[in-house]
Amino acid sequence: MVDEKVKENMTDVDHTVVVLSGKGGVGKSTVAVNLAVSLAERGYKTGLLDVDLHGPSVPTLLGLEGTRHSQSADGKIMPILYNGTLKTVSVGFLTDSRSDAMIWRGPMKHNVIKQFLTDVDWGELDFLIIDSPPGTGDEVLAVCQLIENPDGAVIVTTPQDLALVDVAKSITFCEKLNIPRLGVIENMSGFSCPHCGKISDLFKRGGGKKIADISSIPFLGEIPISTGIPECGDSGKPFMVSEDLENEVGISFKLIVDVLLKENFPGLVKSRI
Numbered sequence: 001m002v003d004e005k006v007k008e009n010m011t012d013v014d015h016t017v018v019v020l021s022g023k024g025g026v027g028k029s030t031v032a033v034n035l036a037v038s039l040a041e042r043g044y045k046t047g048l049l050d051v052d053l054h055g056p057s058v059p060t061l062l063g064l065e066g067t068r069h070s071q072s073a074d075g076k077i078m079p080i081l082y083n084g085t086l087k088t089v090s091v092g093f094l095t096d097s098r099s100d101a102m103i104w105r106g107p108m109k110h111n112v113i114k115q116f117l118t119d120v121d122w123g124e125l126d127f128l129i130i131d132s133p134p135g136t137g138d139e140v141l142a143v144c145q146l147i148e149n150p151d152g153a154v155i156v157t158t159p160q161d162l163a164l165v166d167v168a169k170s171i172t173f174c175e176k177l178n179i180p181r182l183g184v185i186e187n188m189s190g191f192s193c194p195h196c197g198k199i200s201d202l203f204k205r206g207g208g209k210k211i212a213d214i215s216s217i218p219f220l221g222e223i224p225i226s227t228g229i230p231e232c233g234d235s236g237k238p239f240m241v242s243e244d245l246e247n248e249v250g251i252s253f254k255l256i257v258d259v260l261l262k263e264n265f266p267g268l269v270k271s272r273i
Helices: 004-009 028-041 106-118 138-146 161-176 207-214 228-235 248-264
Strands: 013-020 046-050 080-082 086-090 125-131 152-157 181-192 219-225
Touching: 004 106, 013 028, 013 138, 013 161, 028 046, 028 086, 028 125, 028 152, 028 181, 028 248, 106 138, 152 161, 152 207, 161 181, 161 207, 181 207, 181 248, 207 219, 219 248
Parallel strands: 013 125, 013 152, 046 086, 046 125, 152 181, 181 219
Antiparallel strands: 080 086
């Protein structure tokens, strides 16, 4: 059931995209952060909501650890601005230490997510990207039930069969909740050796496209493994704002964003920045 307070507060949020994966460790948060950053860099008014309450990665990936949410005069929670444009909200901005554990049951998690949707001053947004935890549990269920007609889900996987089995559950989750499947991204798809240039398929290759084809979902593209990605994550500088976007990862991700917009939001397509 749609929550009326959420609906009222989210009136000026045009499009909501949930980033899902049934499997942990596939790079879902990295994809969500760089998707949000890419949209903001292209001139879209963009927000990023981190609902991974037990393992919030957004503050670290954006280099914003230690930053705290403030309140406006009317009591609204103010998003943290990244790079002057991207509005971000995370439980990681509410804790005193990155090692603090959130020992919460389902009802508490539902209430926190509801507060993020009702009490945050999101303002006008073209896109709200929601980074969810692995699986199909309380957090992602709360988001999808509280928001009226989310535009859909982007599903992240790695190529190997073990990941695809769990990712298929996310696809089924979307079907049962009538959430459009916007596309599949295959992360960690091949490794280009920086010394010899040889491509090694460390986790196989092509699994993402295979499951997309079987499920009749758009395949958005592949992101190769790169030594630069963990360096960007640890340094708090998303790879989509790094100095060199003409490498394999940058080019691949720009094409993924192009396909996502063209397939699902053709009326909003802007030229690349």
